[in-house]
Amino acid sequence: MTAVNIEGLNKHFGAIHTLKNINLHVEEGEFVALVGPSGCGKSTLLRIIAGLESSDGGSIRIGVRDVTQLPSKQRDIAMVFQSYALYPHMTVAENLGFCLRMQKRPNGEIRSKIVEAARILHLETLLDRRPKELSGGQRQRVAMGRAIVRDPQVFLFDEPLSNLDAKLRVIMRAEIKEVQQRLKTTTIYVTHDQIEAMTMADRIVIMDKGEIVQVDTPMELYRRPRNTFVASFIGSPQMNFIDAKPDGKGGVALGQHLAFQPGSDVSQKAGEFVVGIRPEDLLLDEEDGLRAKVTLVEPTGAQTYIHACTEDGNSLVTIENGDRRLRIGDQIRLKPIIRHLHLFDRASGERVTVT
Incomplete structure (x- = not known):
């Protein structure tokens, strides 16, 4: 398990100061949700952690390594996006093992990791199907499986349930939390849905206008909101x-x-x-x-x-x-x-x- 430590992080898009002096420590094995209204900077922060965007100051440490200037492929993270981004011409098994094949891992290791990920995500009977033959929830589980087989130090989720219907969202959020608790992998999860954050996260980071407003457990945010913004955002x-x-x-x-x-x-x-x-x-x-x-x-x-x-x-x-x-x-x-x-x-x- 690996901690993530962010200090003094800033990001500008032209004249717009998108992230303002972000300081955040995520404990080893912790599930942290980034929550806030559209445009608050939560997805930008996640992309900077992933190495998909550069920062304009500050540092990011994953474990003992300073990864601020490292490319994404060297950060030992796995990211699950809102879109499933599956290869339509590949089977589920081929999609799960794709990144391992690109790393030229031994065939035996690839098969073993595919089988294990399929077991964890209940995909054993779907390994020979292609994405077009899967439901939305099954496709999202395959996307999660691609992250799991990499055995990363950190999972990053960018609104992974936004494309699912209401009933499936409830099922999938329980499954994601169950998998995270089983694997104990440090997880940072972006969502605009405060119910998702409340039910899944160990701690919630409330963001507004590029700043962190409050960081706390779900029930502490509910019971003792720091200001009217947090008070109105948490609770339905x-x-x-x-x-x-x-x-x-x-x-x-x-x-x-x-x-x-x-x-x-x-x-x-x-x-x-x-x-x-x-x-x-x-x-x-x-x-x-x-x-x-x-x-x-x-x-x-x-x-x-x-x-x-x-x-x-x-x-x-x-x-x-x-x-x-x-x-x-x-x-x-x-x-x-x-x-x-x-x-x-x-x-x-x-x-x-x-x-």
């Missing part, structure tokens, strides 16, 4: 935000109808605040809470998403289990679980405290 549906002010008594007031004590006196802090409430922490309450009118009801089966607008003009979403029989225009009350509220500075977006 995303966190609700309500403008609030100190109430003059050491607490925070949400509009005219609700106040809470955030665990520390904020009455002396300058500026106004934003209170963050996860939809799952906002409960329907017939007697107490914020008055609101239902604007949309989204049944999903096991849960129902209820959209509402408060008297103060705040748009909120709550999650109810089962089939909640509400209709657009119904009057409801929404009461947050106080101990789960998040408090952010309105001007900077940075976290102030959490109850």
